[in-house]
Amino acid sequence: MASALSDKLSRLVKDMRGQARITESNVQDMLREVRMALLEADVALPVVRDFVARVKEKALGQEVVGSLNPGQALVGIVNRELVATMGEGVSDINLAAQPPAVILMAGLQGAGKTTTTAKLAKHLIEKRKKKVLTVSGDVYRPAAIEQLKTVTRQAGAEWFPSSPDQKPLDIAAAALDFARKQYFDVLLVDTAGRLAIDEALMREIRELHAALRPVETLFVVDAMQGQDAVNTAKAFKDALPLTGIVLTKMDGDSRGGAALSVRQITGAPIKFAGVSEKIDGLEVFDAERHAGRILG
Numbered sequence: 001m002a003s004a005l006s007d008k009l010s011r012l013v014k015d016m017r018g019q020a021r022i023t024e025s026n027v028q029d030m031l032r033e034v035r036m037a038l039l040e041a042d043v044a045l046p047v048v049r050d051f052v053a054r055v056k057e058k059a060l061g062q063e064v065v066g067s068l069n070p071g072q073a074l075v076g077i078v079n080r081e082l083v084a085t086m087g088e089g090v091s092d093i094n095l096a097a098q099p100p101a102v103i104l105m106a107g108l109q110g111a112g113k114t115t116t117t118a119k120l121a122k123h124l125i126e127k128r129k130k131k132v133l134t135v136s137g138d139v140y141r142p143a144a145i146e147q148l149k150t151v152t153r154q155a156g157a158e159w160f161p162s163s164p165d166q167k168p169l170d171i172a173a174a175a176l177d178f179a180r181k182q183y184f185d186v187l188l189v190d191t192a193g194r195l196a197i198d199e200a201l202m203r204e205i206r207e208l209h210a211a212l213r214p215v216e217t218l219f220v221v222d223a224m225q226g227q228d229a230v231n232t233a234k235a236f237k238d239a240l241p242l243t244g245i246v247l248t249k250m251d252g253d254s255r256g257g258a259a260l261s262v263r264q265i266t267g268a269p270i271k272f273a274g275v276s277e278k279i280d281g282l283e284v285f286d287a288e289r290h291a292g293r294i295l296g
């Protein structure tokens, strides 16, 4: 793999020529490069520290020290560790529930929740052959309700009406009742976001979670958020038992380090990646490919 990191490590190894063997302190130099590469990819500092400590343990377990090409060996370890961390537990949407299976969408305003709700509806219709209903609990922004209506139509799913004079809990109960009576397989519940975390938002989504008992609670997060994604992820993880992550705006030019940060902070698997504004711009998350992108 020709990556920025492997180039840097090769240079370091060249500098070591003339030395009898790779020592623990040479490994330290190389680990510093790994740390820099992860920080450049916008992985959050505490996550980088933890990750590098794991890599160090493996590197010192003889795999790098004494190897003929220590730079490549270390890149291999980093790559494997990235894939193992980000790919752990990855699976499609879990629908193992008495229908309608409820999927709750959580995240900040602008993260891509509404767009992702429709993309998921399309995915579930086309790939899983499900009958899908969507509903918006965003009573603060009438435009958000209309937006969900529009994109739900594009997805070929059905939309349950709601309005700003209703309470989110009442909307959820009515949508669930309708979905049951009309034999929908899946109910996707889009929720209100805020520009920043606030207690009222968290209380509201916790109440929705308790009432709906969703089989999936997906945290939607903008991959371009970089370091900030960590604080958002922490707040949502503390408020809700997250079952999966959707990383949006992966078509942007970020190196996508948020994937590693959010995976590590929430412990939830990254299920999907949003790759365009369009309704079909959703891909199953590929940890291997993403590891390559983080390493540059």
Ligand code: GDP
Binding pocket: 107, 108, 109, 110, 111, 112, 113, 114, 115, 116, 193, 248, 249, 250, 251, 252, 273, 274, 275, 276, 277, 281
């Ligand atoms: P919400 O406030 O969380 O519901 O976010 P929206 O679904 O309204 O999305 C906010 C903006 O991000 C919109 O302009 C979307 O078109 C855009 N968006 C969402 N997902 C993606 C994605 O994967 N790629 C790109 N390029 N844009 C996206």
